[in-house]
Amino acid sequence: MKKSICTALTVLCASSAAVAEEEKTRPDPKPSPDVQQITPQLYSYTTELLFGEVWKRPQLSPRDRSLITLAALISAGQTAQMTGHLKLGLDNGLKPSEISALITHLAFYAGWPNAMSAVTVTRQIFTERGIPDEQLVPPSEPLLTLEPDQEANRKAAVAAAVGGTAPDLARYTDDVLFADLWRQPGLTARDRSLVTMASLITQGQAAQLGFHLNRAMDNGLTRTQASEVVTHLAFYVGWPKAMSAVPVLKEVFAARAVKS
Amino acid sequence: MKKSICTALTVLCASSAAVAEEEKTRPDPKPSPDVQQITPQLYSYTTELLFGEVWKRPQLSPRDRSLITLAALISAGQTAQMTGHLKLGLDNGLKPSEISALITHLAFYAGWPNAMSAVTVTRQIFTERGIPDEQLVPPSEPLLTLEPDQEANRKAAVAAAVGGTAPDLARYTDDVLFADLWRQPGLTARDRSLVTMASLITQGQAAQLGFHLNRAMDNGLTRTQASEVVTHLAFYVGWPKAMSAVPVLKEVFAARAVKS
Amino acid sequence: MKKSICTALTVLCASSAAVAEEEKTRPDPKPSPDVQQITPQLYSYTTELLFGEVWKRPQLSPRDRSLITLAALISAGQTAQMTGHLKLGLDNGLKPSEISALITHLAFYAGWPNAMSAVTVTRQIFTERGIPDEQLVPPSEPLLTLEPDQEANRKAAVAAAVGGTAPDLARYTDDVLFADLWRQPGLTARDRSLVTMASLITQGQAAQLGFHLNRAMDNGLTRTQASEVVTHLAFYVGWPKAMSAVPVLKEVFAARAVKS
Numbered sequence: 001m002k003k004s005i006c007t008a009l010t011v012l013c014a015s016s017a018a019v020a021e022e023e024k025t026r027p028d029p030k031p032s033p034d035v036q037q038i039t040p041q042l043y044s045y046t047t048e049l050l051f052g053e054v055w056k057r058p059q060l061s062p063r064d065r066s067l068i069t070l071a072a073l074i075s076a077g078q079t080a081q082m083t084g085h086l087k088l089g090l091d092n093g094l095k096p097s098e099i100s101a102l103i104t105h106l107a108f109y110a111g112w113p114n115a116m117s118a119v120t121v122t123r124q125i126f127t128e129r130g131i132p133d134e135q136l137v138p139p140s141e142p143l144l145t146l147e148p149d150q151e152a153n154r155k156a157a158v159a160a161a162v163g164g165t166a167p168d169l170a171r172y173t174d175d176v177l178f179a180d181l182w183r184q185p186g187l188t189a190r191d192r193s194l195v196t197m198a199s200l201i202t203q204g205q206a207a208q209l210g211f212h213l214n215r216a217m218d219n220g221l222t223r224t225q226a227s228e229v230v231t232h233l234a235f236y237v238g239w240p241k242a243m244s245a246v247p248v249l250k251e252v253f254a255a256r257a258v259k260s
Numbered sequence: 261m262k263k264s265i266c267t268a269l270t271v272l273c274a275s276s277a278a279v280a281e282e283e284k285t286r287p288d289p290k291p292s293p294d295v296q297q298i299t300p301q302l303y304s305y306t307t308e309l310l311f312g313e314v315w316k317r318p319q320l321s322p323r324d325r326s327l328i329t330l331a332a333l334i335s336a337g338q339t340a341q342m343t344g345h346l347k348l349g350l351d352n353g354l355k356p357s358e359i360s361a362l363i364t365h366l367a368f369y370a371g372w373p374n375a376m377s378a379v380t381v382t383r384q385i386f387t388e389r390g391i392p393d394e395q396l397v398p399p400s401e402p403l404l405t406l407e408p409d410q411e412a413n414r415k416a417a418v419a420a421a422v423g424g425t426a427p428d429l430a431r432y433t434d435d436v437l438f439a440d441l442w443r444q445p446g447l448t449a450r451d452r453s454l455v456t457m458a459s460l461i462t463q464g465q466a467a468q469l470g471f472h473l474n475r476a477m478d479n480g481l482t483r484t485q486a487s488e489v490v491t492h493l494a495f496y497v498g499w500p501k502a503m504s505a506v507p508v509l510k511e512v513f514a515a516r517a518v519k520s
Numbered sequence: 521m522k523k524s525i526c527t528a529l530t531v532l533c534a535s536s537a538a539v540a541e542e543e544k545t546r547p548d549p550k551p552s553p554d555v556q557q558i559t560p561q562l563y564s565y566t567t568e569l570l571f572g573e574v575w576k577r578p579q580l581s582p583r584d585r586s587l588i589t590l591a592a593l594i595s596a597g598q599t600a601q602m603t604g605h606l607k608l609g610l611d612n613g614l615k616p617s618e619i620s621a622l623i624t625h626l627a628f629y630a631g632w633p634n635a636m637s638a639v640t641v642t643r644q645i646f647t648e649r650g651i652p653d654e655q656l657v658p659p660s661e662p663l664l665t666l667e668p669d670q671e672a673n674r675k676a677a678v679a680a681a682v683g684g685t686a687p688d689l690a691r692y693t694d695d696v697l698f699a700d701l702w703r704q705p706g707l708t709a710r711d712r713s714l715v716t717m718a719s720l721i722t723q724g725q726a727a728q729l730g731f732h733l734n735r736a737m738d739n740g741l742t743r744t745q746a747s748e749v750v751t752h753l754a755f756y757v758g759w760p761k762a763m764s765a766v767p768v769l770k771e772v773f774a775a776r777a778v779k780s
Contacts, residue, residue, distance in 0.1 A: 031376065032376075032379070032380075034379050034380060034383045035376065035379050037383065037393060037396070038360055038363070038379050038382050038383050038386065038396060039360045039363050039364050039375070039379055039396075040360075040396065040397060040398065041360070041361070041364045041398050041444060041446070042360075042363060042364040042367055042375060042379070045364070045367065045436075046372070049436065050372065057428070059428075072371075072373075073373060075758075076337065076371075076373065077337070077596065077597070077598060078337060078373040078374075078377070079600070080339070080373075080376075080377050080380070081372075081373040081376055081377065100558055100559045100560075100561070100562075101561070103558070103559050103562060104559050104561045104562040104565070106758075107562055107565065107566075107755075108754075108755075108758065108759050109758050109759055109760060110758040111592075111596075111755070111756050111757045111758040112566070112570065112601075112755050112756055113592075113593060113596065113598040113600075113601040113756060114598075114758075115559070115562060116551065116552075116555065116600075116601055117598070117600050117601065119552070119554050119555050119558050119559055119562070120552075120554060120600070122558050123554045123557065123558050126558065133557060136557070136558060136559075136560065137560060138560065138561055161763075161766065161767070162763065162766050164770070165747060165766050165769050165770040165773065166747040166750050166751055166766055166769065167747070168577070168579075168747070168748070168751045169747070169750060169751040169754055169762060169763075169766070172751070172754070173759070176565075176569065177759065184561060186561070199758070199760070200760055203724060203758065203760055203761065204463060204464060204465060204724060205724060205760040205761065205764060207760070207763070207764050208760050208763060208764075227425060227426040227427070227428070227429070228428070230426050230429060231426055231428045231429040231432070234368075234429055234432070235367075235368075235371065235372050236371050236372055236373060237371045238335075238366075238368065238369050238370040238371040238374075238459070238463065239368050239369055239433070239437065240369060240459070240460055240463055240465040240467070240468050241463065241465065242429060243421075243422065243429075243467070243468060244465060244467055244468075246421065246422050246425050246426055246429070247421070249425050249426065250424070250425040253425065291636070292636075292639070292640075294639050294640060294643045295636065295639050297643065297653060297656070298620055298623070298639050298642050298643050298646065298656060299620045299623050299624050299635070299639055299656075300620075300656065300657060300658065301620070301621070301624045301658050301704060301706070302620075302623060302624040302627055302635060302639070305624070305627065305696075306632070309696065310632065317688070319688075332631075332633075333633060336597065336631075336633065337597070338597060338633040338634075338637070340599070340633075340636075340637050340640070341632075341633040341636055341637065464723060464724060464725060487685060487686040487687070487688070487689070488688070490686050490689060491686055491688045491689040491692070494628075494689055494692070495627075495628075495631070495632050496631050496632055496633060497631045498595075498626075498628065498629050498630040498631040498634075498719070498723065499628050499629055499693070499697065500629060500719070500720055500723055500725040500727070500728050501723065501725065502689060503681075503682065503689075503727070503728060504725060504727050504728075506681065506682050506685050506686055506689070507681070509685050509686065510684070510685040513685065
């Protein structure tokens with residue numbers, strides 16, 4: 001418990017420094033003038049609250065905020081709003097190869113059609129920014145290794161819940177998702193967990209959120225960061241889905257507090 | 261119980277008169293000729309059932325039907341279908357400032373990206389109709405006052421459910437959503453409740469529907485009107501999500517019948 | 521039990537033959553070159569796994585896979601990805617009148633806006649392919665007859681669950697959906713069940729999936745096919761929604777095994 005608070009504080013301070021750096025060099029993103037004209041009240045909320053405060057909160061780095069915002073937009077098929085956030089994500093330090101890996105990851109977690117639609121918008125932005133194709137080739141590093149005990153537990157759970165009813169779905173889960181997708185070096189394990197959590201919250205799918213939150217915390221996500229993921233996403237997927245995620249966090253935090 | 265039936269009948273008669281008036285002056289909206297060509301059966305359902313019957317039912321005014329239909333379209337990111345319904349909404353008596361407040365409200369309840377996409381379509385229609393910007397400035401009336409006991413209960417519930425797990429989400433809920441957004445004079449409390457209910461049903465988020473239905477009924481929504489919201493939305497969000505809302509209505513109606 | 525295995529094997533063999541035939545005459549669909557450039561890893565998954573393996577699995581015919589894929593795309597409002605899949609569906613043997621009936625069916629199950637958006641894309645493809653309007657007129661056969669006992673049970677269940685709370689919604693369910701829509705001869709009862717299941721899974725609405733899975737199996741869908749529907753859809757609606765459908769299948773399979 002104490003240790004996790006210290007970690008949180010360290011991360012908090014590190015992120016604060018990063019934010020301070022950002023602020024010096026880059027102005028806040030501005031919503032389109034249409035927003036000011038048609039919905040002046042929403043314009044104030046956007047400039048003062050969302051970009052003026054939420055994005056600057058130190059509990060998550062701007063880079064992580066961009067990662068989960070893009071995961072939410074892709075999972076909800078929000079192509080119209082992706083343009084601005086792809087640019088912001090690159091400005092916030094997301095690598096083109098990470099955005100590529102993000103889309104590929106979400107093909108499995110939010111469905112092929114959303115991934116395919118995201119590719120079209122992303123190509124436009126990458127072309128505009130002159131990003132060379134070499135930056136999109138997945139790193140030629142070996143596949144990541146999953147923690148063997150954790151993976152054995154996961155496999156057993158899938159076999160029990162899915163194996164008897166949809167054996168091929170269980171097989172693809174084991175052989176493609178976990179033995180291949182999750183081990184691709186294009187994103188760290190922590191980032192894949194963050195992206196998966198954001199996608200589940202966006203889809204209103206609380207059932208599998210507990211598993212992925214535990215996995216994220218095993219991979220270094222702190223309580224403070226997990227809460228901030230939900231707080232940040234409230235603005236991007238709406239309050240109701242964020243609120244529905246809170247009981248899952250509560251339960252996982254309590255279970256891990258007992259164990260540690 | 262008796263009283264609520266009387267209220268329902270009064271509203272029913274008042275709305276019937278309004279509908280009769282409408283019918284004299286304005287023809288039913290027509291679906292695009294593509295619908296007649298590609299899906300002739302759907303064309304019949306649309307002209308005879310949806311516009312020929314459902315929209316004319318006296319249990320909700322055309323203006324309220326437009327309000328919840330637009331809330332559903334915005335919450336589902338259905339920009340392509342918004343054009344026709346924004347025009348219909350203005351024809352049905354929704355004020356431009358109410359549409360502006362609706363979009364702003366849904367930024368919080370259905371997420372910023374859906375609100376931003378709605379702004380773009382709305383600007384086109386408002387420009388087409390020559391609506392001057394003055395009509396979009398929120399009224400300069402003071403903030404509405406929330407009923408203090410109700411608000412104290414709500415705050416306590418959020419503190420208990422969310423405060424310990426995601427304290428900043430709880431804080432934004434209290435300080436921004438309820439102390440500010442819900443008090444903006446651009447929409448009445450009853451309208452905000454209607455819009456929020458429509459958004460929750462569209463998102464398949466039954467968990468918070470009970471709270472907002474109670475709030476809506478505290479603000480004057482009758483049982484008959486609440487049922488009609490779900491019946492109307494069945495056509496706009498699909499039968500499954502409407503059916504999933506019914507048990508929540510059943511429970512709230514029963515609890516309120518016991519209390520009164 | 522034994523009988524259903526035999527049926528499954530027969531269907532399996534019949535479908536295998538159909539697939540073999542297809543393969544001779546038609547190359548696999550290819551994703552856009554953007555996918556290869558921006559997300560090379562996703563390109564491999566698409567060509568090798570999704571089109572190279574999943575679509576060729578004999579548990580469901582390519583025609584049925586196109587039917588449920590289109591149902592998922594329409595239900596999620598994925599117009600951008602519909603173009604390719606409408607062409608593939610026609611190539612896989614879906615009749616234009618079936619696609620018309622599919623869209624009309626989903627107006628009720630996924631909402632009018634999704635159906636209306638699907639009409640626009642479909643008209644473009646039908647025009648491109650020179651499909652004459654005669655092929656879209658619903659067959660002039662008499663309405664299908666619903667099995668009377670099954671229908672009496674359904675009506676009683678709707679009366680109990682919905683009748684007291686939203687009587688008009690119950691009435692439309694009985695008089696329009698079941699007494700009319702489900703009896704239209706444009707799609708077989710089994711196809712309507714498949715489409716409805718696909719739509720429910722896409723919307724993450726597990727509550728009504730059990731009813732429609734039972735109905736589908738009463739209309740000839742085997743266990744193997746039902747599992748394959750979920751496995752196929754995992755790729756089109758994402759793993760989380762597919763996984764959430766599995767417990768419903770498990771329960772229905774168990775209940776039917778006890779009964780038979």
